[in-house]
Amino acid sequence: MKEERVAICPGSFDPVTLGHLDIIRRSCKLFDKVIVAVLDNPEKKTAFTAEERMDMLHRCTLNLPQVEIDSFHGLLAEYARQKQAVAVVRGLRALSDFEYEFQMSLTNRNxxxxxETIFFNTQAENMFLSSSVVKQIAVFGGDISKCVPQCIMQDINDRIYAGGNKHE
Incomplete structure (x- = not known):
């Protein structure tokens, strides 16, 4: 019997963007199972709790049956070992991303x-896109419809634009 190839797409996903979803979808073409792992770091200020981010990811990946949504804290390399993952998948927007991601991949490999770490170049239309950019646009009431999946747009606008309580 063929062994299942498991990959992990880790991130904060605060909130999930169309760029994140592109990387997740492309990962599904290469792996039998893709674990989208929300980093739960209590030290990091986020707009959404880990549970809320997981819920948004669930809704955004309903059409991807091999995707599993999970959260983790601690070392990614250890989490990957526990999940029997063979690869970490990361998206790269720019050269500056590569420096950091390359260092992290070497650390995880050590x-x-x-x-293994696999890097996907982002699609041209997502090169500017990050969760931080989405939040900045939303704070000022800008149109985020080209940045995030439709199914979570209201969650983001309700939390960020409407001045909802930020998760501390």
């Missing part, structure tokens, strides 16, 4: 020699 901690877990069986773990």
């Amino acid at each position: 901690l877990n020699p069986n773990l």
Whole structure:
């Protein structure tokens, strides 16, 4: 029996963007199972709780049956070992992303020699896109419809534009 190839797409996903979804969809073409892992770092200020981010990811990936949504804290290399993942998938927008991601991939490989890192170049239309950019646009009531999936747009606008309580 063929062993299942598992990949992890880690991130804060605060909130999930169309760029994130593009990387997740492309990962599904290469792996049997893709675990989208929300980093739950209590030290990091986020607009949405880990549970809320997981819920948004669930709604955004309903049409991707091999996707599993999870959260983790601690070392990615150890989480990958627990999940028996063979790869970490990361998206790259610019050269500046590569420096950081390359360093992280070497660190993860040092901690877990069986773990590969695969980089996807982002699509041209998503090169500017990040969760921070989405939040900045939303704060000022700008149109985020070309940045995030329709199914979560209201969540983002309600939390960020309407001045809802930020998760501390």
